[in-house]
Amino acid sequence: MIRTKLWSVVVLLFAVTLMLSGCAGGSKLSLEPTFSLQQGQIYQLIPKTKEDNLSLKWSSSEPNVATVDFEGYVTAISDGETEISVWDTGSALFAKCTVTVTGSDLTIAVPASLTLALNGTTTSQLTPAVQPEQEGDFTFTTSDESIATVDETGLVTGLQTGSCIITTQWTDGTQTATAQTKINVVIEPESMELEDTPDELVVGETETVDLTFTPEDATIPAVEDISVSLDKPELAKAELKATDDGLQLAVTGQKEGSVTVTVTYKELKETFTIDVVATATTPTPAPTKAPTPVPVVETPAPAPEVTPVPEPVVEQTPVPEAPTEPPVTEAPTPEPVVEPTPEPVVESTPEPTPVPTPEPTSEVTPAPPEPTPAPPEQAPAPEPTPEEVPPAV
Incomplete structure (x- = not known):
């Protein structure tokens, strides 16, 4: 204890x-x-x-x-x-x-801040006044000429996005007073959007929503310049925060019910409604639809390629030509001899050369040989004429 x-x-x-x-x-x-x-x-x-x-x-x-x-x-x-x-x-x-x-006996009345828009009004005229009012001269200087310039009349011109200080000084030669104005050079948002707003929020839990602006290079407004309101603040609370990535709206559920959140920046306004519930609603899973069977189309097997069998080349055996029959030499007709009567000379006829029979082949049956011609008949001896018969002795 x-x-x-x-x-x-x-x-x-x-x-x-x-x-x-x-x-x-x-x-x-x-x-x-x-x-x-x-x-x-x-x-x-x-x-x-x-x-x-x-x-x-x-x-x-x-x-x-x-x-x-x-x-x-x-x-x-x-x-x-x-x-x-x-x-x-x-x-x-x-x-x-x-x-x-x-304090000072002398003060200068000038705006504490001015906003210039590169996509809108880029200039603003400072019209300072010294109090109490008296004669004197004003001078103007800028802390950063790359962001905004000011001329001798107090005309301020924005050049690029950023912030700088315009100092206004008054003097009458014996007294001096100084005042400053913050200049904000921006690109004004043309539209505003709350991204991915939730439909449901559990009591005690916090959901965050990104607040984005267009164009993409638009200057993000200060949190103080944006208002956030709820139609039923007892159901939830909302807080706008600045982060390195931009602005983020955090909504925390406090009590069950439906609440509408409204975000306003100048003329731009966005709203969304969220249901605050005691416990998270588990969505009913959609029935799983049985997949439709896909018919299996059998691809026919490719027909085997038939390799053509080359037809056998039948070489024809040349048929030998029948030998040329030798010419038949006719026996010369002997001249009659008067004295003495010679015995007729009969010349023998040469026998013809036998034709060789070619051997048969398996593929081609040779034509039968031409029949061998019969040898010519021997010419009879000429009969002697009566004049040629010798007288008997």
């Missing part, structure tokens, strides 16, 4: 130490301790931190003495003292410092 109380005291002392740390702030976020401004002056506070992706918000405890915008620019309004605080919306990091504003 004693140990529990001891721990409670330690925790309480630690919390008090953090609260009293002043400008030291959290362990990783700090501001310069104090500074002073004259009425009309503007000064930018830059927090020191090693953290990335912080979503910082600023506030002034006495905005009638000095105001602070979303970029940390402090504008002195009137005599007095105020505390400027900065904190990260996503963690416990914070810091604060004290600003003292001193």
Whole structure:
């Protein structure tokens, strides 16, 4: 029991130490301790931190003495003292410092800030007035000529997106007064969209919605310049945060019911309705439709290629020609011999050369040989004529 109380005291002392740390702030976020401004002056506070992706918000405890915008620019309004605080919306990091504003017998009335649009009005005329009114001369200077310029008449011209300070100074030769105007050069959004808005939100849970603008190079407005409202604030709460990627709307469910969220920036407006429920609704799964069987078309097997069998080449055996029959030589007719009567000479006829019979082949049957002609008959011996018969002795 004693140990529990001891721990409670330690925790309480630690919390008090953090609260009293002043400008030291959290362990990783700090501001310069104090500074002073004259009425009309503007000064930018830059927090020191090693953290990335912080979503910082600023506030002034006495905005009638000095105001602070979303970029940390402090504008002195009137005599007095105020505390400027900065904190990260996503963690416990914070810091604060004290600003003292001193008055002057002379003040210059100029706008605390001006916005110029590169896709709209790019110029604005400053018309300062010194109070109390008296004769004197005004001069104008810019802190960054690449963002906006100002001429000797106080005409301010925006050149590129960004912020700078225009300082207006008055003097009559013996007295001097100074005032400053913050110039914001932007590309005005032409449309606004809430992306992927949820239809349902469980009590106690938070859903985030990205807020985007067009054109793509449009300047993202400050969170303070955008209003978020709910028709039934008891059902949910909504908070707009600045991130490195843009603006993000966080909606947290508090009570069951249907609530409409409206986001407005100048003339642009977007709304969506969300149902806050006790538990998440489990969607009824759609019945799984049986897949339609796809008929299997059998691809016929390709017919085997028939290799043509070459027809056998039948070589014809040449039929030998029948030998030429030798010419038949006729026996010469002998001349009659008167004395003595010779015996008739009969010359023998040469026998014809036999024709060889060719051997038969398996493929072609040779034609039968021509019949061998019969040898010519022997001519009879001529009969002697009566005149040639010799007389008997």
